[in-house]
Amino acid sequence: MKSLLTGFAFLLAATTTSLAATFSFPSDDPAATVDIPDAWQPSETDYGVEATSEDGNTYISFDIAGESDMDQVMTDVFAFLEQNGVVPDPASQKESKDTLNGMPFETLDWSGTDADGPVSIGVGILGLSPEKIAIVTYWASKEGEAANMEGVGKILATIKPAP
Incomplete structure (x- = not known):
């Protein structure tokens, strides 16, 4: 019986652990690293990496x-959201300043909508170095936010400047 329970515990751990x-x-020209679970199907973009739960x-x-392309990257972020039908409610905008993994982190968050209904939207600026920032873009359905918040937190906990 004990080995059956041990086997079941191992199987459960193996099926719930995401590589x-x-x-x-x-x-x-790597400026940062981040760990993203394979199940989120991460892929490279022009300026970084993206993933969907x-x-x-x-x-x-x-x-x-960096200083030379910050405006273009921010323009691209908001254009991407617009192209995907993500519409923030300007009245819901919230700003915050904090630290993330020892680095300054400023965020703008909104409630809004997309084609499927209500969503949460976030854009964060993480100071990696005096020369480079990471721009974090987040968009989730209300149900997705509740279901995936722990996973998002784990991903964010891994971002750091590249060695």
Whole structure:
């Protein structure tokens, strides 16, 4: 009986543990790394990496910008949200300043809508170094946010400057 329980515990751990890949981004000149579970189907973008939760209800991306391209990267972030039908409610905007993994982190958050209904939207700026920032874009259905918040937190806990 004891070995059956041990076997079941091992099987349960194996099925609930998600393998993750470490991404150095952008790939041509890495400024940061982040671990994203394989189940989130991470992929490289022009400026970084993006991923969508296994249930398809939560999106997160990390883009790198410097002084010379910060405006363009921010423009691209908001254009991406608009192209995907994500509409923030300006009256719901909240700003916060904190630290994340020992680095300054400023966020703008909104409630809004997309084609499927109510969503939460966030754009954060993480100071990696005096020359580089990571822009974190987050978009989730209300149900997706509740279901995937722990996973998002685990991903965010891994971001750090590239060695």
